[in-house]
Structure formats: C-alpha cells, structure tokens
Amino acid sequence: MDIELKGITKRFGSVIANDQINLQIKAGEVLGLLGENGAGKSTLMNILSGLYAPDEGKLLIDGIEVNFRGPGDSISAGIGMVHQHFMLVPIFSVAENVILGVEPVKTADYLDLSKARTLVNKISSEYGLSVPPDAIIEDLPVGIQQKVEIIKVLFREANVIIFDEPTAVLTPSEVEDFFSIVRALKASGKAIVFITHKLHEIKEIADRVTVLRHGRITGEGNPKRLTKEKLAEMMVGRQVAFTVNKIKSKIGQPVLKLKNIELHTKDNERVLKNINFSIKAGEIVGIAGIQGNGQTELIEVITGLRKNYTGEMFLGELDITRANARQRHVAGMAHIPEDRHKFGMVENFSITENIIINNYYEKRLSDFITINWIKARSAAALLCEEFDVRTPSVDLNGKSLSGGNQQKMVVARELGRKPKIVIAAQPTRGVDVGSIEYIHSRLVQSRDDGNGVLLISSELDEIISLSDRILVMYDGSIVAEFDNTDAKPKRNQIGLAMAGSTEEIYNEH
Amino acid sequence: MNTKSNFRKTTADLLMLRQGAYRDAIVLPIIAIATALLIGALIMTATGVDIYTIGRSFAALGHGAFGSINAISETFTAAIPLILAGLGIGLGFRAGLFNIGAEGQIIIGGLLAVIFSFTFSDLPTIVLVTFTLIVGSLAGAAYAGIAGVLRAVTGAHEVILTIMLNLISYRILDYALRQPFIQKDGRSDPISKSVPGNGQLPKLLDWIDPNLRLHVGIFIMVGAVILLWWLIKKSKMGFAIRTNGENSHAALYAGMNPKMVIIGSMALAGGLAGLAGAVQISGVLERASPGFSAGIGFDAIAVALLGRSHPIGILFAGILFGGLEAGGRQMQIDAGVSIDLISIIQALVVVFIAAPLIIRTITPWAFSKNKRTS
Numbered sequence: 001m002d003i004e005l006k007g008i009t010k011r012f013g014s015v016i017a018n019d020q021i022n023l024q025i026k027a028g029e030v031l032g033l034l035g036e037n038g039a040g041k042s043t044l045m046n047i048l049s050g051l052y053a054p055d056e057g058k059l060l061i062d063g064i065e066v067n068f069r070g071p072g073d074s075i076s077a078g079i080g081m082v083h084q085h086f087m088l089v090p091i092f093s094v095a096e097n098v099i100l101g102v103e104p105v106k107t108a109d110y111l112d113l114s115k116a117r118t119l120v121n122k123i124s125s126e127y128g129l130s131v132p133p134d135a136i137i138e139d140l141p142v143g144i145q146q147k148v149e150i151i152k153v154l155f156r157e158a159n160v161i162i163f164d165e166p167t168a169v170l171t172p173s174e175v176e177d178f179f180s181i182v183r184a185l186k187a188s189g190k191a192i193v194f195i196t197h198k199l200h201e202i203k204e205i206a207d208r209v210t211v212l213r214h215g216r217i218t219g220e221g222n223p224k225r226l227t228k229e230k231l232a233e234m235m236v237g238r239q240v241a242f243t244v245n246k247i248k249s250k251i252g253q254p255v256l257k258l259k260n261i262e263l264h265t266k267d268n269e270r271v272l273k274n275i276n277f278s279i280k281a282g283e284i285v286g287i288a289g290i291q292g293n294g295q296t297e298l299i300e301v302i303t304g305l306r307k308n309y310t311g312e313m314f315l316g317e318l319d320i321t322r323a324n325a326r327q328r329h330v331a332g333m334a335h336i337p338e339d340r341h342k343f344g345m346v347e348n349f350s351i352t353e354n355i356i357i358n359n360y361y362e363k364r365l366s367d368f369i370t371i372n373w374i375k376a377r378s379a380a381a382l383l384c385e386e387f388d389v390r391t392p393s394v395d396l397n398g399k400s401l402s403g404g405n406q407q408k409m410v411v412a413r414e415l416g417r418k419p420k421i422v423i424a425a426q427p428t429r430g431v432d433v434g435s436i437e438y439i440h441s442r443l444v445q446s447r448d449d450g451n452g453v454l455l456i457s458s459e460l461d462e463i464i465s466l467s468d469r470i471l472v473m474y475d476g477s478i479v480a481e482f483d484n485t486d487a488k489p490k491r492n493q494i495g496l497a498m499a500g501s502t503e504e505i506y507n508e509h
Numbered sequence: 510m511n512t513k514s515n516f517r518k519t520t521a522d523l524l525m526l527r528q529g530a531y532r533d534a535i536v537l538p539i540i541a542i543a544t545a546l547l548i549g550a551l552i553m554t555a556t557g558v559d560i561y562t563i564g565r566s567f568a569a570l571g572h573g574a575f576g577s578i579n580a581i582s583e584t585f586t587a588a589i590p591l592i593l594a595g596l597g598i599g600l601g602f603r604a605g606l607f608n609i610g611a612e613g614q615i616i617i618g619g620l621l622a623v624i625f626s627f628t629f630s631d632l633p634t635i636v637l638v639t640f641t642l643i644v645g646s647l648a649g650a651a652y653a654g655i656a657g658v659l660r661a662v663t664g665a666h667e668v669i670l671t672i673m674l675n676l677i678s679y680r681i682l683d684y685a686l687r688q689p690f691i692q693k694d695g696r697s698d699p700i701s702k703s704v705p706g707n708g709q710l711p712k713l714l715d716w717i718d719p720n721l722r723l724h725v726g727i728f729i730m731v732g733a734v735i736l737l738w739w740l741i742k743k744s745k746m747g748f749a750i751r752t753n754g755e756n757s758h759a760a761l762y763a764g765m766n767p768k769m770v771i772i773g774s775m776a777l778a779g780g781l782a783g784l785a786g787a788v789q790i791s792g793v794l795e796r797a798s799p800g801f802s803a804g805i806g807f808d809a810i811a812v813a814l815l816g817r818s819h820p821i822g823i824l825f826a827g828i829l830f831g832g833l834e835a836g837g838r839q840m841q842i843d844a845g846v847s848i849d850l851i852s853i854i855q856a857l858v859v860v861f862i863a864a865p866l867i868i869r870t871i872t873p874w875a876f877s878k879n880k881r882t883s
C-alpha cells in the first residue's frame with residue numbers, strides 16, 4: 001500500500017506546524033523522518049493517523065483520495081501508529097490490550113480471550129516478537145510494551161506503520177531487537193515511517209530520509225549516502241558539533257555525598273544495596289547501567305521523592321537525609337526527571353506555570369501568599385528564549401509543545417537557576433541534535449562553574465562524552481568505577497560491568 | 510480584530526480560560542440547557558401533557574425564575590447556599606478530590622450555628638451574626654477535615670468517607686434535635702430553638718415588600734466567589750491545589766506536600782459548606798429541623814460540575830439552579846406540572862455537562878476539531 005501526501009498544511013493558531021508538505025510512503029520501504037524539535041513531524045503523522053484534520057492538502061492511498069474523520073477511519077484504511085507515549089491499559093494483560101476496541105466475541109457478548117491469545121502468539125512468531133500474551137502490562141519493561149503496541153497495530157491489519165520516536169525509551173539491545181522487527185515488517189511488504197533524533201539509526205535502518213524544518217521539507221535523500229554532519233545541517237540549518245568540548249576543571253570539595261544508602265521495596269526486595277559515592281565540585285559523574293538496575297530508585301532517593309531508605313546523604317556540609325524534595329531544591333539541588341510526563345510537567349498547565357512549578361514560592365516570584373504572575377511570565381519567557389523552547393507564547397499549555405520542546409522546558413527550569421548539584425536523568429531524551437549540543441554545553445558549564453553534575457543516561461555515548469568519572473550500576477549496587485578524564489577508551493570494560501560481569505573492576509583514583 | 514473575537518477574548522481572559530476553552534465554558538452549557546429543556550418537553554408530551562400546557566409551564570418557569578422582583582429574590586435566595594457549597598466542591602475537584610460530603614457539612618455547620626445563635630442571643634446583632642457564621646464554617650471545616658485527614662493519612666477514598674459522614678450527620682442531627690437544651694421548648698417533635706431576631710441575617714428588600722426573603726448572605730456569597738477566584742488564580746496555595754489535582758506526581762516533585770493539600774482543601778471545602786448551612790439557618794430557616802439541608806449539598810455537586818469548578822462558572826450555575834428551583838415552584842402553581850420535572854431537567858443538564866461528548870456529537874458544528882498530542 002502506498003500513501004501520498006499532497007500540499008498538507010496544518011496550523012495551530014499562529015504556528016504553522018506543516019506547510020505544504022508533499023510526501024510519499026511506499027510499501028516495503030522504511031522512510032526516516034528527521035527534523036528539529038517542533039519541526040512538525042508528530043503533527044504530520046497525526047494527520048496521517050486521523051487525529052488531526054489538515055487545513056489544506058490531500059491524502060491519497062494507492063492513488064485514491066481519502067478523507068479521515070477520525071482515527072477509526074485511518075485504522076480501517078490500514079494505517080497504524082505507535083505513539084511515543086504508549087497507549088496501553090497498565091492493568092490489562094497483553095492479549096486484552098491487543099484486542100481492545102476490536103474484541104473478538106463468541107456468542108452474544110462473551111469475550112473470546114483464547115482466540116485473542118492464539119492470534120497474539122501467531123503474530124508474535126511471525127515477526128519474532130516473543131511477547132507472553134498473559135503478562136500484565138505494568139509488569140513488563142518498556143521494550144516489551146512497545147512490542148505490544150506493534151502487535152496491536154498488526155492485529156488491526158495495518159499495512160503502513162508509523163513509529164514516533166520509538167527508540168527514545170529503549171536500551172541499546174532493545175533497539176537492536178526493534179530494528180530486526182522493522183526489517184521483518186519491511187520484508188513482508190509493510191510501509192514503515194520511522195521518526196527519530198538519532199542520526200545513526202536513520203543511517204542504519206532507513207531506505208529514504210526526509211528532513212523537516214519549520215514545517216517545511218528541507219531535504220530528502222538516501223541516508224546511506226549522506227553523512228551525519230550533512231543530515232544534522234539539513235535539520236538545524238547550521239553545523240553541529242557532535243563532540244563535547246571540555247577542558248579539565250578544578251575539582252573541589254564534595255557537593256553531594258551518599259553513605260550506605262539502602263532501599264527496600266514494599267515486598268522487601270533490596271533494590272539499592274549499600275550505595276556509597278560522592279560528587280565533587282567541578283565534576284560530572286555519569287551512572288551507566290542497563291535500565292532497571294536501580295537507577296530510577298537511586299534518583300528518587302537522591303531527590304527526595306522516596307523517603308523510606310536508610311543511610312546518610314549530604315549536600316555540601318548539610319545533612320539532607322531527612323529533607324523533602326523542596327528542602328533539597330532550596331539547598332541547591334536541581335532535578336531533571338527521567339519521565340517528564342510523570343514528574344516533570346503538568347500538561348494542562350501553561351508554560352509559565354510549568355516553569356515556576358517548583359520555585360513559585362521564591363521571593364523573586366511571590367510574596368507571602370500570592371504569586372506574582374507578571375514576574376512569573378517574564379521569567380518564563382526569558383528561560384524559553386535562553387533554552388530555545390519554541391512556542392509563540394508562554395501562556396500556551398505545556399501539552400501544545402512538541403515532545404522535545406517539553407524536555408527543553410524542563411531542562412530550562414532546572415538549569416536556569418544555577419544549582420549547586422544537578423541530577424540529570426536522561427536530560428536529552430527526545431531532543432534534537434542542535435539542542436543536545438546546547439544542553440550538553442550547559443551541563444559542562446555548570447561543572448566549570450564549580451558545581452556538581454550527576455548524569456544518568458541509557459545512552460552510553462552521552463555518558464562517555466560528558467562524564468569525568470563513570471559509575472556502573474548493576475542489580476542495585478555500584479559495581480565499577482572508571483576515571484574518564486584520561487581519554488582512554490573504556491567502552492568494553494563498561495559494557496562488561498553493565499552486564500554484571502562478576503570480577504570487580506574498582507579502580508578508585 | 511473584530512468585536513466578536515474581542516468579546517470572546519475578554520470573557521475568556523476573565524474566566525482564565527486557556528485556548529479553545531471558550532466553547533467548553535460558554536457554548537457547551539448553553540447547548541446543554543437547551544437540550545435538557547427540549548427533552549423535558551418531550552417527557553411532558555410523553556406523559557400526556559398538551560403542547561399548550563407545555564408552553565405555559567415553560568413560561569411559568571421563566572417567569573418564576575426571573576420575571577418579577579419576588580422571582581429574582583427567590584432565585585438568589587436559593588442560589589446563595591448552592592453557590593457557597595458549590596465553591597467548596599469545585600475547589601475539591603481542582604485538588605483532585607471528589608467531595609460529596611457537602612450535605613453533611615451543611616448539616617453540622619447549620620446545627621452548630623443555630624446552637625450558637627440561641628445560646629448567645631444577648632450579643633449585639635453584628636457580633637452575633639458574624640460569630641454564628643464563623644462557628645458554622647469552622648464546624649463544617651472540622652467535619653470535612655475528618656475525611657481529609659483519613660484520606661491523607663490512611664489513603665481511604667474520600668467518596669466513601671464523605672458518604673459515611675453524610676449518613677452520620679443525619680443521625681447526629683436527629684439526636685441533637687431531641688436534646689433539651691436544643692429542642693424548642695414545649696415541642697415534642699425534633700425541632701430546634703429559633704434563631705433570635707438579632708441573630709438573623711438582615712433582609713435586603715423588605716422595604717419593598719416584607720415577604721421578599723433575599724438577605725445579606727448574597728454579599729457573603731459574592732465575597733466567597735471573589736475569594737475563591739483569587740485563591741485559585743493568584744495564591745500560592747491555589748497553585749499547589751491545582752498542581753495536585755492535575756498531576757499528583759508533579760506536585761510531589763515540586764515539593765508541594767500532597768497530604769497538606771488534601772487536608773487543606775477538604776477543610777476549606779467543608780468551611781464553605783458549613784457557611785452555607787449557617788447562612789441558610791440564619792438567613793432563611795431560622796431553626797434546624799430534620800432534613801433542613803434539603804439536598805442542597807447534593808445539588809451543589811451539580812452546580813460545581815456545571816460551573817466546571819470555576820468560581821465564576823459556579824456563580825452562574827448556582828443562579829441557574831436557583832432559578833430552576835424558584836421557577837419550578839411557579840411552574841407547579843401556574844401549569845400544574847409536577848416539580849419532579851424540574852429535577853429531571855436539572856439532572857439532564859448535569860448529564861450533558863458531565864458528558865460533553867454527547868453535546869459534541871449532537872452539535873458538531875459548535876466545536877472545532879483540534880485534538881492534541883505530544
């Protein structure tokens with residue numbers, strides 16, 4: 001099935017999200033879609049999946065014009081979309097989620113779950129998805145949840161499958177898995193659209209690439225023949241540095257110190273085991289590790305979102321062991337949360353409200369009982385300007401920002417206040433190459449100014465290029481520590497430690 | 510910019526609405542009310558009422574609600590407690606709490622208000638009235654606070670808690686009304702002593718006609734609307750309440766204490782409902798009797814929903830419900846149509862507001878098609 005978009009235009013108020021877009025999607029081909037944050041990628045795909053109606057332009061399927069009145073029309077036309085934020089019911093099983101909305105019934109209204117299970121198994125084996133049909137969604141890692149989304153789309157017999165930033169939340173090995181699924185889908189004649197900010201992924205998997213900027217198409221071509229530098233330039237309109245410029249910094253006193261931190265879950269599972277480390281002024285410490293080895297819990301303990309741990313914690317000289325999130329924040333801790341939609345922002349709040357959400361009580365923004373919204377708005381506008389959060393107004397809802405711009409808004413709020421210690425969890429998730437460069441330079445600047453940075457990232461490249469020191473987490477413990485200032489490649493050793501290799505490679509410097 | 514969109518922008522600003530919310534806040538309720546009236550007419554037809562009577566009863570509804578000084582006085586008299594309690598419930602919605610305990614809070618607030626009032630009957634009017642209202646609010650706040658504390662500390666659901674507290678309040682009232690120091694002297698039925706003359710809220714329009722019941726409670730109500738508007742829009746506490754209601758994880762992240770938000774907004778809501786009870790006692794009823802709350806606490810839930818938890822929305826919704834109430838009585842008198850029909854119309858309005866999808870589906874042209882994603 002081939003799709004053609006002709007002269008598609010979509011406006012949101014004064015913003016032109018898509019401007020006269022012409023695009024072809026072909027069966028048996030992977031089309032990569034690149035573009036900076038807010039370029040209009042998600043909008044264009046939402047038009048294709050029937051969520052938005054275009055203001056102008058036509059949609060042709062196999063040469064015949066179609067008009068979608070809603071997502072239902074798009075699905076029955078054979079188009080499926082896997083959104084960046086999964087749309088699964090957490091307490092339902094895989095099979096139940098897959099059949100949601102198209103439930104096979106036996107007689108009357110009796111749900112035919114066994115048929116659903118068989119179908120899930122059939123689809124799974126066809127494309128090598130291996131998903132247990134009876135598992136409950138909330139117990140599954142993200143990578144598997146994504147496979148469930150894919151099965152859902154295939155179950156509805158989609159011939160065109162759109163992936164909006166599917167790899168942003170995956171671990172490297174899950175990405176490999178995902179790519180082999182994409183190859184299998186392609187081989188079976190499906191048309192694939194793949195949105196990502198990671199240029200090497202485009203080069204690896206896409207047959208054709210289209211680049212968007214400011215809602216317009218600014219480049220097209222064969223990704224195998226285009227260099228990363230060229231692709232980046234097409235995206236942001238200038239050259240982008242892929243390496244982080246970093247000179248040796250002055251190391252000072254510890255700004256954050258953790259002593260014997262232990263955490264048990266409600267079921268008495270030991271998720272953090274005797275964690276000891278400190279971060280000194282002028283230092284970026286990276287935590288490497290495969291997702292699910294205690295990093296999330298560690299962040300929550302450090303930032304005060306979890307209380308029931310044992311051990312001690314100091315911010316500078318200050319004992320913050322029993323301090324709550326606000327007290328830590330006041331003491332100079334900033335937190336870029338891993339999951340921006342859960343902790344980092346309120347979608348239905350304006351950008352201003354989101355920017356002041358954890359500092360509205362400060363004297364510069366409020367008096368004894370009221371918030372000064374005039375000052376809040378100008379503070380927000382200033383930060384948006386500084387961190388290139390693209391929006392026509394700070395009064396718009398956080399929800400109206402593109403995914404990457406939401407992330408930049410959170411980063412702006414946290415780095416804009418010149419913290420003593422930054423806890424940065426996946427700080428560049430969903431952010432375009434140009435903005436990654438900027439966020440990285442701000443983190444480095446924070447370190448050069450004599451502050452500490454703790455970086456948690458599932459991207460080993462990000463950890464290696466930014467960190468002065470790297471800790472590896474495995475099964476709730478810190479299993480290895482590497483000095484990263486001497487520019488010696490350690491990728492292999494880090495990889496081994498991440499996989500839980502038993503020999504202790506502790507080389508305290 | 511033309512005047513129409515200017516008007517839209519200013520009303521939208523006034524109501525602190527975000528993009529696109531104009532239709533939700535203004536067009537939707539109007540269509541919902543019209544649809545509810547239409548269905549009301551159909552129901553009347555189905556029960557054998559002829560067209561002429563239907564016409565007359567709707568005329569009586571309008572007339573009884575807004576057609577004369579007396580009608581307006583009655584409408585606003587009914588609206589005052591609805592709006593006060595509705596503001597509290599709306600605040601709860603903003604905090605993410607579904608407080609259906611306003612009825613019980615009105616009862617406790619009203620009961621303590623009447624006791625205070627006849628006990629300290631020799632205080633001067635202004636002092637007595639002020640303290641009666643304060644006592645009523647504090648009682649309501651404390652009563653709702655029980656639910657707030659239990660919710661915050663044990664995690665028990667506030668819907669269950671407030672339902673139970675409502676039931677308990679009925680029994681407390683029954684019991685209290687038979688206590689010798691509360692029960693009216695020489696009466697065997699459960700009825701309280703009366704609010705003394707100097708404990709009554711002054712009437713506003715009795716210089717026109719002594720039967721006009723509108724009292725100074727209307728100023729208290731307007732003051733509460735303004736206060737709540739300020740609280741939600743301007744204050745730090747309101748910001749914490751809204752954050753908690755929209756995304757409790759984000760509230761935790763931002764260092765807002767979710768437990769304090771729950772207890773605080775519950776107590777505030779109870780204070781407003783208690784105030785509604787006290788105002789009703791000292792402005793209209795002058796004594797407490799079984800069932801004096803008359804379902805105001807439940808109607809107030811509808812008012813808060815209809816007003817979309819927005820103080821100004823609640824003000825208009827309360828006036829509408831007050832009008833339906835006053836007009837409904839007239840409808841019964843003039844056209845002999847059952848007052849139950851008014852309850853049906855009220856219920857239909859709430860259904861259509863609470864399920865906006867119905868209205869969007871039957872009148873798609875009134876709404877634009879933009880949906881949002883990330």
Ligand SMILES: Nc1ncnc2c1ncn2[C@@H]1O[C@H](COP(=O)(O)OP(=O)(O)OP(=O)(O)O)[C@@H](O)[C@H]1O
Nearest residue numbers: 012017037038039040041042043400402403404881
């Ligand atoms: N519902 C909406 N209301 C108003 N503006 C919107 C809405 N949805 C998107 N926009 C705007 O349209 C533009 C394109 O957004 P879109 O989400 O398509 O970007 P994107 O290319 O997917 O970016 P990202 O890489 O950050 O996800 C942005 O400027 C965004 O702010």
Ligand SMILES: [Mg+2]
Nearest residue numbers: 042402403883
């Ligand atoms: Mg996007």
